[in-house]
Amino acid sequence: MTKKPLILVTNDDGINAPGIRTLIAVMKTIGDVVVVAPDSPQSGMGHAITLDSTLYVEQVNYKHGALKEYSCSGTPADCVKLAIRELLDRKPDLCVSGINHGSNSSINVIYSGTMSAALEAGIEGIPAIGFSLLNYKWQANFEACESFVKTITENVLKQGLPNGIVLNVNIPDIPKKEIKGIKVCRQAKANWVEEFDKRVNPQGKDYYWLSGKFVNLDGGKDTDEWALENGYVSLVPVQFDLTAHGVIKELKNWDL
Amino acid sequence: MTKKPLILVTNDDGINAPGIRTLIAVMKTIGDVVVVAPDSPQSGMGHAITLDSTLYVEQVNYKHGALKEYSCSGTPADCVKLAIRELLDRKPDLCVSGINHGSNSSINVIYSGTMSAALEAGIEGIPAIGFSLLNYKWQANFEACESFVKTITENVLKQGLPNGIVLNVNIPDIPKKEIKGIKVCRQAKANWVEEFDKRVNPQGKDYYWLSGKFVNLDGGKDTDEWALENGYVSLVPVQFDLTAHGVIKELKNWDL
Numbered sequence: 001m002t003k004k005p006l007i008l009v010t011n012d013d014g015i016n017a018p019g020i021r022t023l024i025a026v027m028k029t030i031g032d033v034v035v036v037a038p039d040s041p042q043s044g045m046g047h048a049i050t051l052d053s054t055l056y057v058e059q060v061n062y063k064h065g066a067l068k069e070y071s072c073s074g075t076p077a078d079c080v081k082l083a084i085r086e087l088l089d090r091k092p093d094l095c096v097s098g099i100n101h102g103s104n105s106s107i108n109v110i111y112s113g114t115m116s117a118a119l120e121a122g123i124e125g126i127p128a129i130g131f132s133l134l135n136y137k138w139q140a141n142f143e144a145c146e147s148f149v150k151t152i153t154e155n156v157l158k159q160g161l162p163n164g165i166v167l168n169v170n171i172p173d174i175p176k177k178e179i180k181g182i183k184v185c186r187q188a189k190a191n192w193v194e195e196f197d198k199r200v201n202p203q204g205k206d207y208y209w210l211s212g213k214f215v216n217l218d219g220g221k222d223t224d225e226w227a228l229e230n231g232y233v234s235l236v237p238v239q240f241d242l243t244a245h246g247v248i249k250e251l252k253n254w255d256l
Numbered sequence: 257m258t259k260k261p262l263i264l265v266t267n268d269d270g271i272n273a274p275g276i277r278t279l280i281a282v283m284k285t286i287g288d289v290v291v292v293a294p295d296s297p298q299s300g301m302g303h304a305i306t307l308d309s310t311l312y313v314e315q316v317n318y319k320h321g322a323l324k325e326y327s328c329s330g331t332p333a334d335c336v337k338l339a340i341r342e343l344l345d346r347k348p349d350l351c352v353s354g355i356n357h358g359s360n361s362s363i364n365v366i367y368s369g370t371m372s373a374a375l376e377a378g379i380e381g382i383p384a385i386g387f388s389l390l391n392y393k394w395q396a397n398f399e400a401c402e403s404f405v406k407t408i409t410e411n412v413l414k415q416g417l418p419n420g421i422v423l424n425v426n427i428p429d430i431p432k433k434e435i436k437g438i439k440v441c442r443q444a445k446a447n448w449v450e451e452f453d454k455r456v457n458p459q460g461k462d463y464y465w466l467s468g469k470f471v472n473l474d475g476g477k478d479t480d481e482w483a484l485e486n487g488y489v490s491l492v493p494v495q496f497d498l499t500a501h502g503v504i505k506e507l508k509n510w511d512l
């Protein structure tokens with residue numbers, strides 16, 4: 001009998017989110033599942049960690065839930081650190097994060113709490129995947145995600161991942177039968193053009209809401225944005241060595 | 257007469273921090289300086305942005321300060337977004353972030369609010385540099401930093417930076433005369449081995465403090481950690497395209 005893999009599940013939308021509930025259900029068909037996830041939504045938290053404040057953890061129970069589930073007051077990265085160092089009996093064989101309510105494609109990877117959790121696991125040498133559905137609504141339908149999540153997870157468990165690499169998977173918000181397959185891509189060059197909505201509070205003080213428009217500046221057909229627009233699930237291998245190795249030689253010619 | 261460059265200054269330790277005050281003083285010898293920085297310390301915020309909450313901005317005055325200074329309730333990345341979209345009359349020629357109280361070398365780049373501000377400017381096509389001193393204390397002595405900050409900044413203004421690249425500069429906490437020079441490096445492979453300090457609050461509830469030991473796993477002499485340990489200022493070119501391009505071919509062979 002082969003030992004079942006131990007799978008750590010986390011996210012950034014909080015332990016109650018429908019997305020993580022779908023992810024837990026899929027992972028239970030593959031291995032032994034332990035959940036350590038934020039007790040409240042943490043979207044846009046990037047790779048924040050809790051340095052100057054205390055962390056609370058509660059063991060919780062969910063109907064159709066995992067073997068063990070912990071709700072944590074910290075960020076997604078905190079959850080992974082706590083899981084590995086304190087809560088799990090052994091190093092997990094895999095960490096999956098999501099399924100995020102909303103896209104983490106292209107430049108969104110930088111702002112993503114979902115991906116920061118996966119990266120944190122990657123830094124610890126654990127194969128890791130972040131999953132996101134291109135629908136930010138709480139009531140989003142995650143059904144179409146299930147088979148793709150399963151296929152990619154099983155591939156990672158079978159093949160492993162190269163050292164220093166985690167996967168960023170985004171799934172288009174269309175019916176399953178319209179999804180053409182999974183495409184390995186690069187991160188598209190894109191950014192957000194913010195529009196700050198300036199308002200006045202009841203005390204007469206100005207404040208702002210951050211909002212904006214997403215702009216894809218990349219015409220390439222090998223990008224995640226292209227794949228998603230054309231009905232594919234996008235899979236981008238992501239690294240946490242941020243060094244621009246190709247530029248080192250040029251900078252060495254500077255007058256420093 | 258050449259027009260002076262417009263320089264945006266920000267940080268993650270907050271607008272009152274001695275580190276940003278040193279950075280402002282150096283930048284005033286180079287160009288016209290506008291400051292948009294957090295109103296309170298934001299260390300460990302990674303690339304967090306404020307999505308579900310309001311942002312407050314106050315124009316403030318400091319003795320020996322910049323042309324204009326704004327204190328903001330948001331994260332370092334929020335500050336850069338607000339500066340570019342709302343507060344500055346034109347796109348700045350440069351964005352500098354820091355000088356951080358504490359290291360942002362090797363894997364710390366991922367958790368760093370200082371570097372997220374620089375990356376945010378880089379995403380907007382603005383040449384950007386994050387500066388950090390290897391002393392986390394509020395009373396750290398930033399004097400030794402000044403000439404290196406100036407040299408690197410002047411090089412960036414003169415040479416520009418390749419598209420998609422920002423600089424991560426770390427400065428050892430030793431007297432200036434002992435600093436051997438500036439070394440262009442790669443990010444060392446390193447991580448934090450966390451130790452969670454578990455305590456009981458006055459209400460009898462368990463909580464944790466996150467702390468840990470930094471472990472350099474990289475024996476290379478071309479890394480930032482090696483440079484800093486050997487008395488050099490480290491300069492790492494950092495990219496925000498996180499795609500592990502070298503792995504794409506291998507993943508295309510998977511059974512997806």
